[in-house]
Amino acid sequence: MNAVEVRGLSRSFDGRDILRDVSFTVGHGEIFGYLGPNGAGKTTTVRILLGLLAPGAGEARVLGRDLAVDDDARARVGVLFENNGLSDRMSAAGNLAYYAGLYGVEDPAERIDELLTLVDLADRRNDLVGTFSTGMKRKLGIARAILHRPEVVFLDEPSSGLDPGAQRMVRDLISELSRREEMTVFLNSHHLDEVQRICSSVAILAGGRIRAFDSVAHLTAASGRPVVTVALADPGESARAREEIARLPFVAGCEMNGEGLLCTLSDPGATPDLIAALVGANFRVEEVRRSSRSLEDIYLEHVAPAEGGA
Numbered sequence: 001m002n003a004v005e006v007r008g009l010s011r012s013f014d015g016r017d018i019l020r021d022v023s024f025t026v027g028h029g030e031i032f033g034y035l036g037p038n039g040a041g042k043t044t045t046v047r048i049l050l051g052l053l054a055p056g057a058g059e060a061r062v063l064g065r066d067l068a069v070d071d072d073a074r075a076r077v078g079v080l081f082e083n084n085g086l087s088d089r090m091s092a093a094g095n096l097a098y099y100a101g102l103y104g105v106e107d108p109a110e111r112i113d114e115l116l117t118l119v120d121l122a123d124r125r126n127d128l129v130g131t132f133s134t135g136m137k138r139k140l141g142i143a144r145a146i147l148h149r150p151e152v153v154f155l156d157e158p159s160s161g162l163d164p165g166a167q168r169m170v171r172d173l174i175s176e177l178s179r180r181e182e183m184t185v186f187l188n189s190h191h192l193d194e195v196q197r198i199c200s201s202v203a204i205l206a207g208g209r210i211r212a213f214d215s216v217a218h219l220t221a222a223s224g225r226p227v228v229t230v231a232l233a234d235p236g237e238s239a240r241a242r243e244e245i246a247r248l249p250f251v252a253g254c255e256m257n258g259e260g261l262l263c264t265l266s267d268p269g270a271t272p273d274l275i276a277a278l279v280g281a282n283f284r285v286e287e288v289r290r291s292s293r294s295l296e297d298i299y300l301e302h303v304a305p306a307e308g309g310a
């Protein structure tokens, strides 16, 4: 049994089809990234999974259950929406104590201490949440979402509006939760770099349909022709080296970017020949490494055509 199963899900609002026959699954303990442009229907999908919104057609199951009718199963699930679900007029610890009471958490004081330490807010425990920064509220919101040790947690844009340090903190926290608490994490995100780093699998939703559903490793594996990045000891020579490389018979293309020369080879075994040709032409090669396509490249390939036609 999967942690999350969506089958043939459709939903429209005011005659506009938002989800059209959407299907995917998330295995237990996975960190799953649900991607798609603004307004694609990611939050709508999560609201249907949580039983907060009725589907037009199809099924949405969490832990094999329909959360719209199964209160026991709903208690095994956590959620963080953009508003964090916190009261500004209560302290950090007060907010968590309130939710601990609602969820019937055992040893709430101990759990609250543990979580405040985990999200690095132990020293602000008695401060009103209304005085917190965006990032502090978000971290506390995550603590709230996992207070009752849910088996599956839905995080809707957990790192939006966070500074790079706080983004890394949230990213590490998500990985840690999945490892230490064996939680399944369902992540709605626009941070493709974050998704590529922590998610095991993703689905890309655009124009109401799932455009890709696969493991991150499989999606980003160099498909088709191999690509290598060449950095020269003197980057000022890149333009001249590029002309040299473009003439080589086993090179299909060569572009300059911030990291060096991005060379697409027409022959997968040609990396040594490329190095030999550059050294032979007296270029001093600093580094050569194989590159895979970024999740951003793949996302844009799938989303760009759908956006126009949706």
Ligand SMILES: Nc1ncnc2c1ncn2[C@@H]1O[C@H](COP(=O)(O)OP(=O)(O)OP(=O)(O)O)[C@@H](O)[C@H]1O
Pocket (backbone or CB within 6 Å): 013, 014, 018, 036, 037, 038, 039, 040, 041, 042, 043, 044, 045
């Ligand atoms: N209750 C509602 N009534 C009418 N339309 C709605 C409602 N909820 C969502 N929609 C519409 O459904 C579409 C999908 O919205 P949704 O919030 O699911 O997108 P999203 O993928 O989460 O986008 P974002 O990345 O901006 O968060 C939007 O066009 C939105 O206006």
Ligand SMILES: [Mg+2]
Pocket (backbone or CB within 6 Å): 042, 043, 044, 156, 188
């Ligand atoms: Mg959304």
